[in-house]
Amino acid sequence: MYRTHNCGELRNENIGQTVVLSGWVQKIRNLGGMTFVDIRDRYGISQLVFDDKNQNLCDKARELGREYVIKIQGKVIERSNKNSKMPTGDIEIIVEELTVLNKSEIPPFTIEENTDGGDELRMKYRYLDLRRDSVKKNLILRHKMAHEVRNYLDENNFIEIETPILIKSTPEGARDFVVPSRMNKGEFYALPQSPQVFKQLLMISGFDRYYQIVKCFRDEDLRADRQPEFTQIDCEMSFAEQEDILNMFEGLAKHLFKNIKGVDFNDEFLRMTWADAMKYYGSDKPDLRFEMKFVDLSEIVKGNNFKIFDEAEYVGAICAESCASYSRKQLDALTDFVRRPQVGAKGLVYVKYNEDGTFKSSVDKFYSQEDLKKWADAFSAKPGDLLLILSGNRNETLTSLGQLRLEMANRLNLINNNKFAPLWVVDFPLFEWNEEAKRYTAMHHPFTSPKEEDIDMLDTNPGDVRANAYDLVINGVEIGGGSIRIHDNDVQQKMFKLLGFSKEAADSQFGFLMNAFKYGAPPHGGAAFGLDRWVALFSGLESIRDVIAFPKNNAGRDVMIDSPSIISDEQLKELNLKVTKEPS
RNA sequence: GGUCUGGUAGUUCAGUUGGUUAGAAUAUCGGCCUGUCACGCCGAGGGUCGCGAGUUCGAGUCUCGUCCAGACCGCCA
Numbered sequence: 300m301y302r303t304h305n306c307g308e309l310r311n312e313n314i315g316q317t318v319v320l321s322g323w324v325q326k327i328r329n330l331g332g333m334t335f336v337d338i339r340d341r342y343g344i345s346q347l348v349f350d351d352k353n354q355n356l357c358d359k360a361r362e363l364g365r366e367y368v369i370k371i372q373g374k375v376i377e378r379s380n381k382n383s384k385m386p387t388g389d390i391e392i393i394v395e396e397l398t399v400l401n402k403s404e405i406p407p408f409t410i411e412e413n414t415d416g417g418d419e420l421r422m423k424y425r426y427l428d429l430r431r432d433s434v435k436k437n438l439i440l441r442h443k444m445a446h447e448v449r450n451y452l453d454e455n456n457f458i459e460i461e462t463p464i465l466i467k468s469t470p471e472g473a474r475d476f477v478v479p480s481r482m483n484k485g486e487f488y489a490l491p492q493s494p495q496v497f498k499q500l501l502m503i504s505g506f507d508r509y510y511q512i513v514k515c516f517r518d519e520d521l522r523a524d525r526q527p528e529f530t531q532i533d534c535e536m537s538f539a540e541q542e543d544i545l546n547m548f549e550g551l552a553k554h555l556f557k558n559i560k561g562v563d564f565n566d567e568f569l570r571m572t573w574a575d576a577m578k579y580y581g582s583d584k585p586d587l588r589f590e591m592k593f594v595d596l597s598e599i600v601k602g603n604n605f606k607i608f609d610e611a612e613y614v615g616a617i618c619a620e621s622c623a624s625y626s627r628k629q630l631d632a633l634t635d636f637v638r639r640p641q642v643g644a645k646g647l648v649y650v651k652y653n654e655d656g657t658f659k660s661s662v663d664k665f666y667s668q669e670d671l672k673k674w675a676d677a678f679s680a681k682p683g684d685l686l687l688i689l690s691g692n693r694n695e696t697l698t699s700l701g702q703l704r705l706e707m708a709n710r711l712n713l714i715n716n717n718k719f720a721p722l723w724v725v726d727f728p729l730f731e732w733n734e735e736a737k738r739y740t741a742m743h744h745p746f747t748s749p750k751e752e753d754i755d756m757l758d759t760n761p762g763d764v765r766a767n768a769y770d771l772v773i774n775g776v777e778i779g780g781g782s783i784r785i786h787d788n789d790v791q792q793k794m795f796k797l798l799g800f801s802k803e804a805a806d807s808q809f810g811f812l813m814n815a816f817k818y819g820a821p822p823h824g825g826a827a828f829g830l831d832r833w834v835a836l837f838s839g840l841e842s843i844r845d846v847i848a849f850p851k852n853n854a855g856r857d858v859m860i861d862s863p864s865i866i867s868d869e870q871l872k873e874l875n876l877k878v879t880k881e882p883s
Numbered sequence: 884g885g886u887c888u889g890g891u892a893g894u895u896c897a898g899u900u901g902g903u904u905a906g907a908a909u910a911u912c913g914g915c916c917u918g919u920c921a922c923g924c925c926g927a928g929g930g931u932c933g934c935g936a937g938u939u940c941g942a943g944u945c946u947c948g949u950c951c952a953g954a955c956c957g958c959c960a
Contacts, residue, residue: 326920326921328918328919328920328922329916329919329922330916330917330918330919330922330923331915331916331917332916332917332918333917333918333919334917334919335918335919335920335922337920344920346919346920348918348919350917351917364911365910365911378918379918380918380919380920382919382920384920385920388920405893405910405911406893406910407893407894408893408894408895408910409894409909409910411921413921414894414895415893415894415895415908415909415910416894416895417894417895417952418952418953419890419951419952419953420893420894422952471960472959472960473958473959473960474958474959492959492960493960495960517959518959519958519959520884520956520957520958520959521959522954522955522959523953523954523955525959639886639955639956640885640886640955640956641886641955641956643956731960740960741960742960743960744960745960747960852952852953853952853953853954854951854952858951858952
């Protein structure tokens with residue numbers, strides 16, 4: 300027998316018992332006469348004592364090294380020196396028998412809460428990093444969340460159904476990962492970017508309410524919150540309107556908040572149209588943990604011969620409270636920030652509302668104190684506040700201002716990390732203009748239905764058509780989203796046409812779905828949520844890598860197993876493939 | 884594809900205008916130590932300064948190239 304207890308559970312009530320523990324050597328403290336060894340497993344750490352009354356055993360203990368796997372038998376006793384920092388700190392185990400189950404080489408970094416290892420090294424030895432409590436606890440949280448998702452959806456009659464991983468490449472959306480087919484030479488499978496079409500087919504099959512916690516794959520460049528393979532909570536419902544779906548998944552979110560974070564949301568989540576989100580926050584995923592709403596100054600700044608504003612399509616600003624005392628250096632830093640290519644603004648105009656009620660701005664040449672007072676009043680600004688103004692093309696300026704808003708919130712420490720601000724962003728546009736391809740692309744995906752009242756505009760101005768699409772946003776993170784699907788073949792055909800598919804292309808890519816629609820497709824819609832992001836949000840982490848057991852780096856490499864890798868000539872031949880460029 | 888930051892002991896880092904034998908902490912190893920829990924004290928070993936060119940009397944330090952890692956832009960319905 301390897302163990303009667305785990306290393307985290309022994310307490311006062313176990314005193315006097317003889318126990319068997321197995322685990323890893325965390326730390327050895329050799330005091331000469333006696334030796335303490337901390338033994339660790341997934342559940343915790345217990346202290347072992349070796350007394351030199353048993354010289355043999357004591358000598359053996361001193362030969363142990365970090366991360367040796369050992370089994371001990373001993374007696375639980377009360378500590379004379381208790382350690383209140385450890386859950387097992389009231390007791391210790393006097394060892395009677397010690398077995399080394401496996402030795403360990405010296406690990407390349409310390410397996411402790413504050414490890415001395417850098418990211419790169421810890422990635423290479425991920426299996427060792429996962430022994431650390433701070434990493435391990437993320438995976439445990441992930442398990443709990445997945446479990447609660449299943450509980451909630453099961454209670455609501457959802458059925459978990461698996462869909463294929465080897466599917467077909469489609470032109471819309473992200474780049475596909477492809478898999479060559481040996482039996483069908485020259486042909487390729489693709490890995491799913493999401494189980495989108497399959498879940499719609501399941502609705503046609505009558506499965507009413509489907510879900511799946513499933514891997515999705517997208518071959519695009521990565522970020523801290525993007526992995527080439529990631530996990531979605533994928534859901535679909537039949538006979539459901541947008542309202543039904545929002546309520547169902549708001550319920551899921553509240554269930555997770557309550558059962559995982561112990562946070563109760565009694566009120567309905569805020570709902571904001573996409574247009575308002577852009578207008579007031581310059582983002583389709585606004586962080587509402589703080590306000591700092593935009594004010595549109597386009598009208599009131601015009602007509603003073605300040606060319607930049609007069610010619611701008613849009614002039615908007617935020618009000619940074621109590622920042623009128625900003626120095627020239629600080630304002631220059633903000634100007635540099637907005638002028639970075641990533642933000643893209645051309646310049647920044649400021650107005651200081653001084654404590655004495657006067658105004659000082661970078662455009663004093665063009666505007667009087669009364670003019671500037673009007674601007675400040677548009678914000679209900681107080682003396683001591685600072686207005687930061689951007690101007691230019693409407694959409695780009697809104698986006699830049701959105702980034703400035705986040706930057707100011709960070710500088711001013713306005714973001715409360717213990718607060719959760721969820722909202723639904725609704726009424727997304729159906730299409731997005733793609734300048735490169737000179738055509739519309741689906742903002743969500745090609746099966747998203749347009750708003751009933753906007754259908755007429757499909758022919759006249761598709762860019763203004765709103766979709767029955769929605770995103771769940773929490774703290775500025777897009778946690779998930781979905782849409783009501785098109786279940787009418789005519790509308791679907793029109794959609795394909797607007798997206799630039801020929802009839803033939805649509806048939807060859809999605810013919811199976813169009814066919815299925817002919818046999819009685821129920822009205823349906825759904826949503827998908829990014830499990831990785833949700834777990835990261837709940838654990839307070841910026842990067843989703845820390846909530847994935849074996850993540851890939853920013854070049855899509857797994858530095859532990861060293862993938863991707865080349866394959867043998869035999870494999871290539873079998874697959875009928877030829878590599879034309881040697882890997883560098 | 885682009886921009887930026889970094890790469891020095893097992894590890895995390897410092898290293899001045901370019902100038903003697905490249906340091907600290909920690910880890911490791913040895914010695915001492917019976918109540919430690921970041922144990923303590925004494926001592927030791929440990930370096931292709933990512934790699935390759937170049938400038939120079941002399942390069943960890945400057946220049947160019949290259950590789951690796953990270954953040955971001957493009958991209959990601």
